[in-house]
Amino acid sequence: MNRKLVAYFSASGVTAKVAEMLADAVGADIYEIRPAVPYTKADLNWMDKKSRSTIEMNDKSIRPAIADTNAQIDQYETIFLGFPIWWYVAPTIINTFLESYDFSGKKIILFATSGGSKFGKTVEELKVSVPASCEIIEGKLLNGKQTIPTIRSWTDTL
Numbered sequence: 001m002n003r004k005l006v007a008y009f010s011a012s013g014v015t016a017k018v019a020e021m022l023a024d025a026v027g028a029d030i031y032e033i034r035p036a037v038p039y040t041k042a043d044l045n046w047m048d049k050k051s052r053s054t055i056e057m058n059d060k061s062i063r064p065a066i067a068d069t070n071a072q073i074d075q076y077e078t079i080f081l082g083f084p085i086w087w088y089v090a091p092t093i094i095n096t097f098l099e100s101y102d103f104s105g106k107k108i109i110l111f112a113t114s115g116g117s118k119f120g121k122t123v124e125e126l127k128v129s130v131p132a133s134c135e136i137i138e139g140k141l142l143n144g145k146q147t148i149p150t151i152r153s154w155t156d157t158l
Contacts, residue, residue, distance in 0.1 A: 003075055004026055004029070004077075004079070005029050005030070005071070005073070005075075005076040006022050006023040006026070006080045008030075008032060008082035009032075009034075009084075011044055011053075011084055012084070014143075015082050015084050019082050021151060022080055022151055024148060025151040025155060026151075026152070029076075033083075033094070033097045034067040035065065035066060036064070040052075057086050057089075057091070063099065064093040064096055066093065071097075071101065073101040073106070078106070078107045078109065079107070079109070080139070082110070082113070082142075083113075084113050085117040085141075088119075089121055089122045090112070090126060095125070095126065095129040103134040105134070108134060108135065108137065109137045109139045109158060110122065110126075110139040111140055114143065118141065123138050139158075140154055
C-alpha cells in the first residue's frame with residue numbers, strides 16, 4: 001500500500017487550507033511544517049530588504065529551524081509537499097524540512113500557492129536537500145480556487 005502524506009508550510013494560512021483539501025482528496029495524513037520562530041507580518045514584508053523572509057531568500061544557505069521533526073517520513077512512500085512561492089522558489093524552511101529526514105526512495109510531489117509566480121527553479125533548489133534516490137516532481141499551483149474533485153482529477157494523473 002502506498003501511504004501518502006501531505007506536508008506543508010503555511011505562513012499566512014492560505015497553503016494550510018489547500019493542504020487540508022489535498023489531504024482529503026487523496027486520503028493522506030497531514031503534517032504541518034512549523035518554524036521554531038513563527039513568522040510575523042513584518043517578517044513577511046518582501047518589500048523590506050531587512051525583513052526575515054527577504055534575508056532568508058537572499059541567502060540560500062540559511063536554514064530556518066523547524067519546531068519539531070516528528071513527521072515519521074519512513075512510514076510514507078509518497079509525500080505531497082506544499083508551500084507558498086517566495087521569490088519564485090520554495091522558502092528555505094522547506095530545505096530545512098527535507099534535510100531533517102531521510103527521503104531515500106521517496107516520491108515527493110510539490111504543490112504551491114502563489115500570488116502569480118510559478119515554480120521557477122524550485123525543483124532544482126530542493127534537489128540539493130535530498131538523496132539522489134528521491135524523486136521530486138513539480139506538481140501544481142493550487143491557489144485555493146480548486147475543488148476537491150479538481151484536485152482528485154490532478155492527483156489521479158500522477
